[in-house]
Amino acid sequence: MMLQFKDIFQYGITDFFTNLLIYGIMVVPFFLLFWVIYKAQLKHRRIQEKQRSTKQILWHEIKYSISTLFIFMVVDVALYVAQMNGFTQIYDKVSDYGWAYFVFSIVLMIVLHDTWFYWTHRLMHHPKLYKYIHRVHHQSTDPSPFAAFSFHPLEALVEAGAYIIFSFLFPMHLMALIGWQLLQMLLNVIGHLGYEIYPKGFNTQWLFKFKTPSTHHNLHHSHFSGNYGLYFTCWDKWCKTEFKDYHQKFESVQKRISEHKKIALIFIAVIFTTIAKAQQFELMPRIGYGKPYIIESIEEKKDLNIGYSPIFSMGLKCKPTAESKWGLLLSIQHFEARVKGITKISQTPVDGFIGNTSFLIITEKEKAFKKNPKWAFINGYGLGLSAENYVFKSEAQPRRNVYLSAFLYAGFSRKINDKVSIAITDGLLITDFIKGVHYLTGNWQGQSAGEDISENLVLTFKIKL
Numbered sequence: 001m002m003l004q005f006k007d008i009f010q011y012g013i014t015d016f017f018t019n020l021l022i023y024g025i026m027v028v029p030f031f032l033l034f035w036v037i038y039k040a041q042l043k044h045r046r047i048q049e050k051q052r053s054t055k056q057i058l059w060h061e062i063k064y065s066i067s068t069l070f071i072f073m074v075v076d077v078a079l080y081v082a083q084m085n086g087f088t089q090i091y092d093k094v095s096d097y098g099w100a101y102f103v104f105s106i107v108l109m110i111v112l113h114d115t116w117f118y119w120t121h122r123l124m125h126h127p128k129l130y131k132y133i134h135r136v137h138h139q140s141t142d143p144s145p146f147a148a149f150s151f152h153p154l155e156a157l158v159e160a161g162a163y164i165i166f167s168f169l170f171p172m173h174l175m176a177l178i179g180w181q182l183l184q185m186l187l188n189v190i191g192h193l194g195y196e197i198y199p200k201g202f203n204t205q206w207l208f209k210f211k212t213p214s215t216h217h218n219l220h221h222s223h224f225s226g227n228y229g230l231y232f233t234c235w236d237k238w239c240k241t242e243f244k245d246y247h248q249k250f251e252s253v254q255k256r257i258s259e260h261k262k263i264a265l266i267f268i269a270v271i272f273t274t275i276a277k278a279q280q281f282e283l284m285p286r287i288g289y290g291k292p293y294i295i296e297s298i299e300e301k302k303d304l305n306i307g308y309s310p311i312f313s314m315g316l317k318c319k320p321t322a323e324s325k326w327g328l329l330l331s332i333q334h335f336e337a338r339v340k341g342i343t344k345i346s347q348t349p350v351d352g353f354i355g356n357t358s359f360l361i362i363t364e365k366e367k368a369f370k371k372n373p374k375w376a377f378i379n380g381y382g383l384g385l386s387a388e389n390y391v392f393k394s395e396a397q398p399r400r401n402v403y404l405s406a407f408l409y410a411g412f413s414r415k416i417n418d419k420v421s422i423a424i425t426d427g428l429l430i431t432d433f434i435k436g437v438h439y440l441t442g443n444w445q446g447q448s449a450g451e452d453i454s455e456n457l458v459l460t461f462k463i464k465l
Contacts, residue, residue: 016073044260052142061146071156118235143192191217286313288458309337329362352392360384381408403432423460
């Protein structure tokens with residue numbers, strides 16, 4: 001396939017700025033949080049207790065990171081041309097090899113890249129190569145997140161060599177390739193963070209002890225050799241290139257973190273005290289009645305006799321300011337309904353109870369009437385999880401399910417005084433929301449589309465904290 005120069009040029013420009021944007025999205029938040037905004041608060045997590053990095057080193061890292069992204073762009077353009085001419089094994093349709101192979105290819109790239117990185121990294125430390133190439137990366141003795149891609153152009157080309165080889169070695173979906181690249185970029189940034197974010201015991205826990213925490217690679221930068229691995233510690237252990245004091249250093253950082261937890265607990269206590277005194281928080285106990293409907297029997301309501309059930313709910317609403325018209329509500333509600341009859345589709349006899357406990361996050365808006373500000377119109381909607389228990393006489397064990405649910409309601413509130421108001425609302429809790437949407441749009445092919453829709457009439461007491 002013949003490609004015009006303007007098409008190749010346009011692809012290259014788009015690729016460079018896309019990679020620059022993605023790199024910025026990954027690096028900048030880590031840098032701002034750990035190196036700027038919360039630098040003092042997170043000092044206990046610093047691997048090297050005294051910061052040795054300077055503004056000059058930071059600019060060095062940024063400059064060479066941009067250079068690396070340019071090299072990656074040149075490689076991406078070459079692969080694009082090769083792909084358009086059918087030379088690579090990159091494919092577009094997941095169905096060509098299936099989802100199992102899609103996932104397997106990502107795992108395979110991670111394992112092969114870890115091997116590629118270890119041995120090329122050791123090669124870069126050869127005296128004849130180090131002072132001309134890898135020394136650029138080791139200007140960062142106390143690396144920041146920007147050091148993740150701070151490479152000499154030749155080293156950047158070696159780094160890109162992994163996905164050049166993968167593209168020709170075995171079939172890979174384009175999104176699998178991109179997914180692996182995003183993962184390795186993220187882990188590379190964390191490895192150069194300069195702060196330990198992994199938990200205590202990570203280096204000895206049987207499942208994670210082969211994964212490199214931030215301390216592992218930070219020691220490589222402070223000692224200039226050893227600990228060459230990227231994702232895993234396996235090659236360093238097998239080749240005996242892991243620092244003997246690696247575990248000791250990791251534990252010493254964790255000890256500082258543990259000692260700081262006492263201060264953190266005090267900090268949390270202060271936060272909760274502040275919340276209790278804040279005017280923008282409201283405690284919202286609720287009582288009411290609900291009428292559940294099993295979806296498969298909505299068209300023939302006589303099939304099942306479902307009673308009205310009492311609803312008990314408790315919520316905590318947070319508003320950006322005391323005067324805000326809207327707020328975010330965390331709500332927990334429970335009801336239990338009597339059910340007796342025969343289901344429409346499955347013709348199953350039902351005799352027992354259905355219990356529902358929902359954990360919901362709701363956006364609630366309250367707009368006061370102009371003529372009488374003590375009265376207001378309320379509406380809210382949100383999502384959450386509903387845990388349902390089915391206790392039927394014909395079954396020895398209760399059935400339990402957890403569903404994604406949607407909740408929406410509207411009503412009116414009346415202000416009693418500056419601290420208390422009362423509201424009455426009517427709404428719908430749509431349990432098993434995803435299946436319910438399919439059913440209501442005519443796309444459901446199963447026997448039961450969601451277990452129920454509940455109509456809830458609720459009285460709410462709003463108490464300002």
